[in-house]
Amino acid sequence: MPRYECRVGRIETDITTFRILARMSWVATKLYNTALWNARDVWDKTGKIPTGIDLQKTVYESPYHVLLPAHTYQHPAHQVGNGFRSWFALRKSDKTARPPGFRKKEFLSSILFTEDAFRIAHNGIILLTISKGLKDELGYPDKYMPLRILRWGTPLPVGQIKQLEIMPRNGYFEVHAKILLPEPEWRTEGRIVAIDLGMRNPVTSASEDGKTEIYKGGKLLSHLRYWNKERARVQSAIMERPKGRKDWSRSLSRMSKRGARQVGQGIHALTKQIAEDCSSGNVKEVVVGDLGGIKKDKDGKKWNDKSSQNWQQFPIREVVSQLRYKLERSGIRLVEIDERGTSKGRCSACGNEDRKLMRRVHRGLFVCANCGGHINADVNGARNILARYLHQIGKPVEGSSGGLAQPSVRRWNGHLWKVVS
Numbered sequence: 001m002p003r004y005e006c007r008v009g010r011i012e013t014d015i016t017t018f019r020i021l022a023r024m025s026w027v028a029t030k031l032y033n034t035a036l037w038n039a040r041d042v043w044d045k046t047g048k049i050p051t052g053i054d055l056q057k058t059v060y061e062s063p064y065h066v067l068l069p070a071h072t073y074q075h076p077a078h079q080v081g082n083g084f085r086s087w088f089a090l091r092k093s094d095k096t097a098r099p100p101g102f103r104k105k106e107f108l109s110s111i112l113f114t115e116d117a118f119r120i121a122h123n124g125i126i127l128l129t130i131s132k133g134l135k136d137e138l139g140y141p142d143k144y145m146p147l148r149i150l151r152w153g154t155p156l157p158v159g160q161i162k163q164l165e166i167m168p169r170n171g172y173f174e175v176h177a178k179i180l181l182p183e184p185e186w187r188t189e190g191r192i193v194a195i196d197l198g199m200r201n202p203v204t205s206a207s208e209d210g211k212t213e214i215y216k217g218g219k220l221l222s223h224l225r226y227w228n229k230e231r232a233r234v235q236s237a238i239m240e241r242p243k244g245r246k247d248w249s250r251s252l253s254r255m256s257k258r259g260a261r262q263v264g265q266g267i268h269a270l271t272k273q274i275a276e277d278c279s280s281g282n283v284k285e286v287v288v289g290d291l292g293g294i295k296k297d298k299d300g301k302k303w304n305d306k307s308s309q310n311w312q313q314f315p316i317r318e319v320v321s322q323l324r325y326k327l328e329r330s331g332i333r334l335v336e337i338d339e340r341g342t343s344k345g346r347c348s349a350c351g352n353e354d355r356k357l358m359r360r361v362h363r364g365l366f367v368c369a370n371c372g373g374h375i376n377a378d379v380n381g382a383r384n385i386l387a388r389y390l391h392q393i394g395k396p397v398e399g400s401s402g403g404l405a406q407p408s409v410r411r412w413n414g415h416l417w418k419v420v421s
């Protein structure tokens with residue numbers, strides 16, 4: 001599976017660069033409106049939404065298309081097509097949904113450059129193709145225009161830039177680069193670590209060498225709870241106030257952005273910490289429970305206890321995908337396995353699977369009457385995932401019957417995941 005990362009950079013715009021980018025953005029708006037006009041026309045006459053091919057043809061018939069490189073002028077047609085398709089789907093459930101609207105003619109649209117519409121010079125400078133039409137119109141002498149990047153938000157990874165999208169901002173331009181990463185050199189030596197994504201603790205890990213670690217997410221989850229509650233509160237206030245709704249929605253979106261930022265920081269720091277520990281700790285593979293099993297328990301019933309409500313708003317998918325790409329940078333594979341039954345169906349200390357002999361007591365403590373073991377329920381889950389995976393790949397599970405070391409604990413303090421014990 002190809003792997004991409006995205007980087008945002010601010011473009012250094014001298015007068016010529018500015019003029020050319022602004023002209024291209026203006027043309028993109030023009031083509032967008034042309035495609036939209038056609039789409040509405042087709043809809044009015046036939047009651048059908050136009051196909052992508054129809055919209056591409058419309059754009060191609062516009063005299064303005066020659067001012068943009070090939071493919072770049074198709075981007076507005078794709079945007080209109082996508083807009084219409086989602087409106088078409090939405091209107092089945094929402095009668096008030098409106099089709100996409102025209103862009104004001106002074107509005108500058110984003111411009112998309114696929115791989116064949118730019119190249120990278122030896123010195124790393126991006127060279128944008130200037131179409132013949134635009135060259136002629138502006139009297140620009142070269143086939144390519146150098147695009148100097150003032151700074152990238154995050155340094156560029158090693159890889160190949162596959163696509164550039166230039167976004168007009170207030171008074172300047174930004175470039176969004178999509179970068180294809182090379183296949184990592186996978187580690188062949190090292191330990192295996194299993195991760196249990198839990199409700200109370202976002203991450204609990206168990207390593208082949210017997211070490212376990214718990215990331216306690218209390219503060220992060222209480223942030224989530226708080227912002228979700230606030231959002232619900234403001235939302236209902238908006239519904240009661242037909243007047244001034246706009247101001248309220250604006251404050252709502254500001255607020256959820258702020259909440260999302262706080263939670264986002266915690267998650268980034270979480271995945272970064274784990275990836276760093278794995279990278280320096282001679283780990284070659286990280287196993288996580290398959291996400292399909294997370295929302296339902298083993299009988300297929302949805303969880304409805306209080307703690308799982310918080311958890312369901314926790315962006316698990318995001319945690320896993322961040323973890324995956326951060327680990328891959330060090331050549332560590334992330335493997336997903338079916339985790340059903342690993343959390344409470346088995347005692348990881350003695351391997352007992354007789355449910356009558358085990359129970360979960362207060363504060364997530366797992367007790368097994370077979371071996372007399374008391375173990376944190378999430379640690380038990382992580383150790384079970386590890387045992388299941390090792391069994392799958394035919395590796396003996398070592399030291400599972402030995403005494404269990406205390407898990408080390410990290411807690412989110414608003415800035416970092418600090419070791420607390």
Ligand SMILES: [Zn+2]
Pocket residue numbers: 347348349350351352368369370371372373
């Ligand atoms: Zn046991």
